[in-house]
Amino acid sequence: MHSLYDLNAPKKPTNLSINSDLLAKSRNLNVNLSATLEQALKQKLAEKGAEIWRRENAAAIKAYNSFVEENGLFADEYRPF
Secondary structure, three states: OOOOOOOOOOOOOOOOOOOHHHHHHHHHOOOOHHHHHHHHHHHHHHHHHHHHHHHHOHHHHHHHHHHHHHHOOOOHHHOOO
């Protein structure tokens, strides 16, 4: 399985604007902002990628589901459940 992004890419400093109270409370609890943001972005990339995949493959999924509805699954007769 391929990665969502290059895990070996160098880190790059970035300026962000966030809610000041959220920042203060996060820092007070020693939350690693960089790691937290990277994890959130990784999750968002996965969600968006899945959404794009579903949209791009909607016709094939619909065709497959129609085929299964009409013909059943391969080897259905041998399934014990």
